């Protein structure tokens with residue numbers, strides 16, 4: 548399936564894509580291990596996303612500074628509100644942080660205390676398997692007990708063009724897709740795209756902003772652009788064939804879920820029943836439980852309690868990928 552994909556080296560750290568475009572990668576792209584991007588020209592730089600905590604963001608900024616001592620980051624783009632793309636904003640006080648209006652609203656909501664995952668993480672010892680799960684994949688691996696992230700300084704509705712030196716960088720709102728306010732960062736001349744979490748590559752996508760048809764439409768839109776290199780939100784550097792793969796994944800999962808919903812199967816039974824052989828080896832397979840809960844909501848099923856979805860996902864994760 549991925550035979551046409553050019554294989555870029557997938558190692559932790561800074562990768563030069565050429566033309567002043569760089570990517571920061573964090574294998575294996577699973578929980579909290581997001582990518583970021585850097586676009587530079589004539590002493591200016593734009594950072595695409597910060598990371599999940601201050602130490603990992605500080606490490607990234609140190610390496611970028613050492614590799615490009617003349618480049619000063621004056622702009623940060625938050626592709627969406629999730630902490631693994633925003634929590635390091637505070638380390639760039641000199642830069643202007645930009646996001647879509649929806650992303651700013653979501654970050655305000657979270658800063659105001661509406662944070663179900665954070666609530667479970669802070670109280671994980673008393674939250675059973677849901678708590679154990681989030682502690683294992685996030686709390687235990689990152690320094691999450693910090694004040695809410697610095698909010699964006701300015702937000703926009705649809706698209707925004709930004710100049711970095713002489714380079715034109717387009718911030719294009721593609722959400723709702725992975726979240727309501729997803730923005731991708733596109734360099735039309737260089738044919739480079741930073742997708743944020745509109746694209747997960749070789750990582751099971753985190754589906755949660757219904758309906759999933761929006762995300763499928765966002766993939767279709769990207770497939771029309773003359774893109775040569777993509778830094779996804781999670782996973783290795785890739786090209787448009789990865790967008791096609793993810794589009795096919797979303798269509799497959801939605802259609803298989805619908806068949807089982809129509810036959811009266813529960814979302815949990817459906818998650819266990821759908822064959823995922825074509826996506827073997829992708830990180831975080833247990834996310835199909837969150838995906839099925841979201842798809843069933845979209846089909847009109849009564850919502851399932853968040854913690855019981857996490858509990859089922861955790862059991863799947865512990866069983867390992869190879870077992871039914």
Ligand SMILES: [Zn+2]
Nearest residue numbers: 627629725744
């Ligand atoms: Zn995300």
